[in-house]
Amino acid sequence: MLRVYLCLSDIDQRGDRVMAKVVGILGSPRRYGDTQLLLRLALRAAEHDGCQTELIWLYEEEIKPCLGCVSEDVKACRFPCIFEDYGKLILQKIREAEGIILASPIYWYNVSGPMKNLLDRLTCLENMAHIEGYSYLEGKVAAAIAVGKDTGAMMAISSMLLSLNSMGAILPAWAMAYSQAADVLKDEEALMDAVNVGLLVSGLIRRLAGQEGRIMYLYDPKLCRQLLREVLLERKKD
Amino acid sequence: MLRVYLCLSDIDQRGDRVMAKVVGILGSPRRYGDTQLLLRLALRAAEHDGCQTELIWLYEEEIKPCLGCVSEDVKACRFPCIFEDYGKLILQKIREAEGIILASPIYWYNVSGPMKNLLDRLTCLENMAHIEGYSYLEGKVAAAIAVGKDTGAMMAISSMLLSLNSMGAILPAWAMAYSQAADVLKDEEALMDAVNVGLLVSGLIRRLAGQEGRIMYLYDPKLCRQLLREVLLERKKD
Amino acid sequence: MLRVYLCLSDIDQRGDRVMAKVVGILGSPRRYGDTQLLLRLALRAAEHDGCQTELIWLYEEEIKPCLGCVSEDVKACRFPCIFEDYGKLILQKIREAEGIILASPIYWYNVSGPMKNLLDRLTCLENMAHIEGYSYLEGKVAAAIAVGKDTGAMMAISSMLLSLNSMGAILPAWAMAYSQAADVLKDEEALMDAVNVGLLVSGLIRRLAGQEGRIMYLYDPKLCRQLLREVLLERKKD
Amino acid sequence: MLRVYLCLSDIDQRGDRVMAKVVGILGSPRRYGDTQLLLRLALRAAEHDGCQTELIWLYEEEIKPCLGCVSEDVKACRFPCIFEDYGKLILQKIREAEGIILASPIYWYNVSGPMKNLLDRLTCLENMAHIEGYSYLEGKVAAAIAVGKDTGAMMAISSMLLSLNSMGAILPAWAMAYSQAADVLKDEEALMDAVNVGLLVSGLIRRLAGQEGRIMYLYDPKLCRQLLREVLLERKKD
DSSP states (O other): OOOOOOTTTTOOEETTEEOOEEEEEEOOSOTTSHHHHHHHHHHHHHHHTTOEEEEEEGGGSOOOOOOOGGGTOTTSOOTTOSOOSHHHHHHHHHHHOSEEEEEEEOSSSSOOHHHHHHHHHTHHHHGGGGTTSSOTTTTOEEEEEEEOSSSOHHHHHHHHHHHHHHTTOBBOTTOEEEEOSSOGGGOHHHHHHHHHHHHHHHHHHHHHTTSOOOOSOOOOHHHHHHHHHHHHHHHHHO | OOOOOOTTTTOOEETTEEOOEEEEEEOOSOTTSHHHHHHHHHHHHHHHTTOEEEEEEGGGSOOOOOOOGGGTOTTTOOTTOSOOSHHHHHHHHHHHOSEEEEEEEOSSSSOOHHHHHHHHHTHHHHGGGGTTSSOTTTTOEEEEEEEOSSSOHHHHHHHHHHHHHHTTOBBOTTOEEEEOSSOGGGOHHHHHHHHHHHHHHHHHHHHHTTSOOOOSOOOOHHHHHHHHHHHHHHHHHO | OOOOOOTTTTOOEETTEEOOEEEEEEOOSOTTSHHHHHHHHHHHHHHHTTOEEEEEEGGGSOOOOOOOGGGTOTTSOOTTOSOOSHHHHHHHHHHHOSEEEEEEEOSSSSOOHHHHHHHHHTHHHHGGGGTTSSOTTTTOEEEEEEEOSSSOHHHHHHHHHHHHHHTTOBBOTTOEEEEOSSOGGGOHHHHHHHHHHHHHHHHHHHHHTTSOOOOSOOOOHHHHHHHHHHHHHHHHHO | OOOOOOTTTTOOEETTEEOOEEEEEEOOSOTTSHHHHHHHHHHHHHHHTTOEEEEEEGGGSOOOOOOOGGGTOTTTOOTTOSOOSHHHHHHHHHHHOSEEEEEEEOSSSSOOHHHHHHHHHTHHHHGGGGTTSSOTTTTOEEEEEEEOSSSOHHHHHHHHHHHHHHTTOBBOTTOEEEEOSSOGGGOHHHHHHHHHHHHHHHHHHHHHTTSOOOOSOOOOHHHHHHHHHHHHHHHHHO
């Protein structure tokens, strides 16, 4: 049996460029904190590259923890999960997107609890491999962001990226941005990395769809400042 | 300023042996699954060595996710947390114990969401270092158990043990048991390791209190079978 | 400054298919052990998909440990490193490849020492970003394999994949295969995963070069058995 | 079979205090860099608490990589390993110590290659459990230090501490110090943590031997400055 790649087949196109959808998942209790800033910057970069984006805030409502149905009956776990909760809504949005950017604060060298709950709930997308023959996350492009004052960024990123890759997501080069600085606005490397997370997720989606698309890091401080300005302005309006 | 070690000062004693309290935290949705089995076995071994034990099931009720108050004001996070929920009850029990054994299923190479929520909530015990001068977890003895069919045991254990150690907990030798076997009852190494988790947590508590106490691995298949039998009988009665 | 993607520009082509080069790096002391088997199977799958491959055995000769020149002077670390050793030869081969598959036994929940030495030495490829404006690993496609009897596969894989991604490598979906079974030849999931590591590295290289190329998992037991047979035959001839 | 704890039985005593031996293992290519500074500070604190110490520099000579003999024949791997190299000398010194502090620079979110080679070689101490019934590392007290400019401290520490704990070492509270600061001399938290690594390793050794010994964090900036001064003076004399 040969699985067919459908992921980008029915995407709207704008001229010769794919109009892909990228969802950003914010796993921080702070709706407008530093984690959100880097995530919003990444999404803004993806928009700049022509994508539609949406930011989902995990703390908006409760996400019930995964019950691990799959461990009793491999066919019991299927999209869209048994729970009728906020998590279901998010799973639906992830299902429909071509790109996913997970962003978490660093809590004890790892992601936050709600982000972990979401990762566990993603099982119902991945487990469709046992039901329909392919993971619903297969072929999506993913990246991760982690922000905290202590160390642990790479463990949090590892938790997010390895899970997503094991579920079928493709990771662009430099699929991560993180900051452990006191003030993220002064962490120029993190800001530039966040911009690249957006550009490279968008660029790889395009490439996979047979279009032109960036797959290498762009060091462009001017663009970074411009996108940051837009993000900060947008925040004020919220 | 020299901090004084009080942890075992007011423990009830039974003759010349410390009557320490060990809490086991079950982070699995399955109340009587394999994770519970290894945890119960570890607790049974601690009882065998003279400890009082209690098993707490994280899925019994909701544990609200940590809001990271500490990141805005370092003094804002203090025991027993701002939430009046099931988590508060658990924090209280952990506060009163000398030993802690965390047990989680392996979900995506890591602990389950509710276990992560609990780890995050433990911050209010640790952060007392900034308020009263010492972490409320300091000097407690801790260990971890992880069970799953896929790899990832060591990442889940790392998440639990490094967090606890960073909060002030002391780790006995071989502070971990894990099984990735199809049938945990046939995973003799995991069963023996679980017994040792209980014995070594108990033994180190004793040693720290100036008593005799085991600090080295005990390879004793007969004792292991006996304790396992007791655990399995106890389950039937539940 | 906009970096240009050159990586596949001068690859030989065979008809309309890219003739990409994939190097497999074997970090096990056993030249014909289980780690080699899964790696060889992945490479065989890449050949089946039209790639040239080469297997490099890290234990063949000494690889000197990285001296961390970069931490004193960011421009001091540049390809091909200061050492005239076996490591230099390997760095050159990695430089010339479009795909990289790292394979390590699991030693203490991590990669082997020589594999770690190689990862550290890769810094001179990555650090060209500070000298020529782009990492010499940028745009290459990478995956990892880990084999051992104990847990720790995901930590070893994390160490390899996150490093490579942070150096600019792109990761296909399911960029990993691992086995913790007593007999890897009976671990059908690991064998199929290894085949997919080869197919998906090859497929993504192609896609990035604007060709047709597989990016989704292929569940094909017949192909798996055929490639395994070829690998086992080839071993006998060695 | 009940294993007997002998570890401290024949230690020299000075009055009523144990004269324990603590070895510090430096896994950095820089003999007098930041990693060495934190390690030396930890050792100085242990001396201050009455221990003998010795610092071993891994880059002094070659440490051959582990050949994984154990995976072919569980009894083939035994202290002091088959290699007659610098590694053997180090294994002997670790064997004779009551405390071990491993210190590594952070290379690609992990320990350096030579530190990994040493961790792998420690197997011959641990594997004595299969030959003499107990690990030669059992009951020793261990801690870890990691220093680097990028994130990854906790992964490097995890690699060191979980391995040691799995080999039988006991971990004191706060068994870790790390710095990711530009200038470690200004990273007051890291300096204080390093002092505590030394004090708590020493204190726990004492407690396990039935003596008085500190097991809780000491926040003492004056002592920290004094020990730091001594370390810096000592460096000049080298």
